[in-house]
Amino acid sequence: MAKNRSAKEPFHVIGVMSGTSLDGVDLAYCSFTSGYQRLEFRIHACETVPYADFWKERLINLPSRDALTYAQTHVEYGHYLGRLVRSFIERNKLHAGFVASHGHTIFHQPGKGFTSQIGDGAALAAECGLPVICDFRSTDVAFGGQGAPLVPIGDELLFGDFDYCLNLGGFGNISFKKDGQRIAFDICPVNIILNRLAGMKGQAYDQNGNLAAGGKIIPGLLHELNNLPYYRQQPPKSLGREWLEKELLPLFSGAGVQTTDMLRTATEHIAMQISGCLPSAGGRMIITGGGAFNKFLISRISDLCPVEIIIPDEKIINYKEALIFALLGTLRMQKKPNCLPSVTGALKAAIGGAVYLP
Numbered sequence: 001m002a003k004n005r006s007a008k009e010p011f012h013v014i015g016v017m018s019g020t021s022l023d024g025v026d027l028a029y030c031s032f033t034s035g036y037q038r039l040e041f042r043i044h045a046c047e048t049v050p051y052a053d054f055w056k057e058r059l060i061n062l063p064s065r066d067a068l069t070y071a072q073t074h075v076e077y078g079h080y081l082g083r084l085v086r087s088f089i090e091r092n093k094l095h096a097g098f099v100a101s102h103g104h105t106i107f108h109q110p111g112k113g114f115t116s117q118i119g120d121g122a123a124l125a126a127e128c129g130l131p132v133i134c135d136f137r138s139t140d141v142a143f144g145g146q147g148a149p150l151v152p153i154g155d156e157l158l159f160g161d162f163d164y165c166l167n168l169g170g171f172g173n174i175s176f177k178k179d180g181q182r183i184a185f186d187i188c189p190v191n192i193i194l195n196r197l198a199g200m201k202g203q204a205y206d207q208n209g210n211l212a213a214g215g216k217i218i219p220g221l222l223h224e225l226n227n228l229p230y231y232r233q234q235p236p237k238s239l240g241r242e243w244l245e246k247e248l249l250p251l252f253s254g255a256g257v258q259t260t261d262m263l264r265t266a267t268e269h270i271a272m273q274i275s276g277c278l279p280s281a282g283g284r285m286i287i288t289g290g291g292a293f294n295k296f297l298i299s300r301i302s303d304l305c306p307v308e309i310i311i312p313d314e315k316i317i318n319y320k321e322a323l324i325f326a327l328l329g330t331l332r333m334q335k336k337p338n339c340l341p342s343v344t345g346a347l348k349a350a351i352g353g354a355v356y357l358p
Contacts, residue, residue, distance in 0.1 A: 082127020
């Protein structure tokens with residue numbers, strides 16, 4: 001596919017993303033064109049399809065289910081994603097060359113040599129009728145890398161005008177240039193813990209951070225959070241659901257503690273960890289992901305971080321990850337490396353992604 005295109009002819013790709021916060025499936029129809037200084041992109045159409053309770057519960061519980069249930073869900077979820085893509089194409093009258101799907105992470109243990117994102121590519125391709133690239137992380141892990149974060153190559157190619165690229169999704173991650181190389185890593189849990197705590201108040205999320213703003217910091221809890229061993233590790237490093245359940249969630253189990261106080265403490269913890277990972281003062285930091293809409297969290301980050309905070313257009317806030325996985329798929333189809341070993345710690349810059357033809 002890539003061989004017959006001129007350098008200036010754009011690739012049109014649909015990026016599909018599901019994050020750890022389980023907000024829904026992000027779909028973004030994107031194009032990429034070689035520019036004078038850097039790759040140019042455009043998001044032509046985008047939407048988020050919220051998960052029905054059925055899928056949300058199934059994905060949350062899947063890590064503890066048996067192998068047969070896992071295998072069935074992997075295929076059924078692929079069909080589900082394919083139907084979403086087909087509907088997205090039909091409603092918007094799109095003409096995409098292929099689909100790049102992240103899937104949904106169920107297991108991520110690169111230290112043990114494996115990572116797993118469900119969403120069977122064959123099923124997805126059969127439903128939408130387009131070639132599908134998926135399973136982007138496994139090759140990097142096979143070469144000894146973390147398999148995450150993969151977004152920094154997009155930061156390098158698409159958002160290189162910013163000194164720092166901060167994403168506030170289920171987990172927060174950051175990327176920046178240091179000594180001529182891009183460094184990136186997962187910082188700490190963000191929406192995955194804030195949403196869980198907001199759920200204790202009967203809310204899907206803490207809108208604008210209003211609940212947290214009304215709480216008080218719990219000094220002992222804040223100290224325990226900030227002293228988790230992960231934060232003393234040097235990159236490359238990444239976080240997963242397993243770490244959250246083993247290391248962090250037990251710290252929030254204190255009886256009689258006000259939920260708003262836990263939210264306030266978690267918010268302060270997030271802002272402190274982000275501030276602590278910046279190598280120097282000055283520069284511009286673009287913030288994307290659902291956490292960019294949390295006004296109280298952004299105010300705390302702004303107070304603690306000695307940089308200029310940039311909140312971009314909502315399309316970029318909401319669909320940057322889907323956009324970048326569309327880019328990863330484009331690089332895969334061009335047979336170019338689509339991960340950065342300086343970020344993941346892999347032995348080489350691998351070309352990740354399995355290709356399924358309809």
